[in-house]
Amino acid sequence: MENFLSLISFGPGGWGELILAGTWMTIRLALATVPFGLVLGFLVALAKLSERKWLSFIGEAYTTIFRGLPELLTLFIIYYGGQMLLQKAVGLVSDARVEVSSFAAGMIALGMVFAAYSSEAFVGAFRAIGRGQFEAGDALGLSRLKTWILVILPQLIRLALPAIGNLWLVLLKDTSLVSVIALTDLLRQTSIIVGVTKMAFPFFGLACLIYLSLSLISSVGIGALERRFGRGFGERVSK
Numbered sequence: 001m002e003n004f005l006s007l008i009s010f011g012p013g014g015w016g017e018l019i020l021a022g023t024w025m026t027i028r029l030a031l032a033t034v035p036f037g038l039v040l041g042f043l044v045a046l047a048k049l050s051e052r053k054w055l056s057f058i059g060e061a062y063t064t065i066f067r068g069l070p071e072l073l074t075l076f077i078i079y080y081g082g083q084m085l086l087q088k089a090v091g092l093v094s095d096a097r098v099e100v101s102s103f104a105a106g107m108i109a110l111g112m113v114f115a116a117y118s119s120e121a122f123v124g125a126f127r128a129i130g131r132g133q134f135e136a137g138d139a140l141g142l143s144r145l146k147t148w149i150l151v152i153l154p155q156l157i158r159l160a161l162p163a164i165g166n167l168w169l170v171l172l173k174d175t176s177l178v179s180v181i182a183l184t185d186l187l188r189q190t191s192i193i194v195g196v197t198k199m200a201f202p203f204f205g206l207a208c209l210i211y212l213s214l215s216l217i218s219s220v221g222i223g224a225l226e227r228r229f230g231r232g233f234g235e236r237v238s239k
Helices: 002-007 016-049 053-068 071-091 102-129 132-139 144-181 186-197 200-230
Strands: none
Touching: 016 053, 016 102, 016 144, 016 186, 016 200, 053 102, 071 102, 071 144, 102 144, 132 144, 144 186, 144 200, 186 200
16 A cells, blocks of 8 residues: 555656646546537537528538447547548648647547537527527517527526536546547556556556546536526526
8 A cells, every 4th residue: 555655646756747647638628628519519509400401401410420429439530530631731732741639639529529419408408498588588679699698598508507517527538538549638647657567456446536536526516507507597406
């Protein structure tokens, strides 16, 4: 036990700094992915609800594809396929070598998958609100933009938040997939440490505890957000 504690300490002979750096990379990747995934998911939801059939078809096709593909395969397609496409595009005007950032590829790939699932949450929330809310805004003399900001978005967030919260917890775990494209997240750093120390169970067990801690902290934060956005609606929200 003392030997393991010395191995996870900070400073010479310890791997604490590497573990901390991997944990921070995991958190950064998840936090960077969520805004991208939410915005894209919101746009996909609008497309699916559009009265234009071609837009609706694109939205449905998007969710079908990215909900059907394994996340790891999506990551490979974005990382390697995106690099090939960029290289060909740059090759038209220059001989420069193009390298895609592992962080950017991971964020885009996970964000596209996140968007496919979050779009379903937004569609359900939109349908629960109903067209009457827009008509009420018009009756009060509100512009369409003010109706969106003051009337629709608060309700949309409240209704979609439980599903979005669950997707965030899934995303935290899915960030471990980026270790296969050499991004130094928590899982990759742990794998490096295990390769050097040959102590698989203690270090992978520590990684499990870190992921579990991040999930528990997130659950508390999500619960607080649900209570915050649920105020004033006369509904009981989860604690």
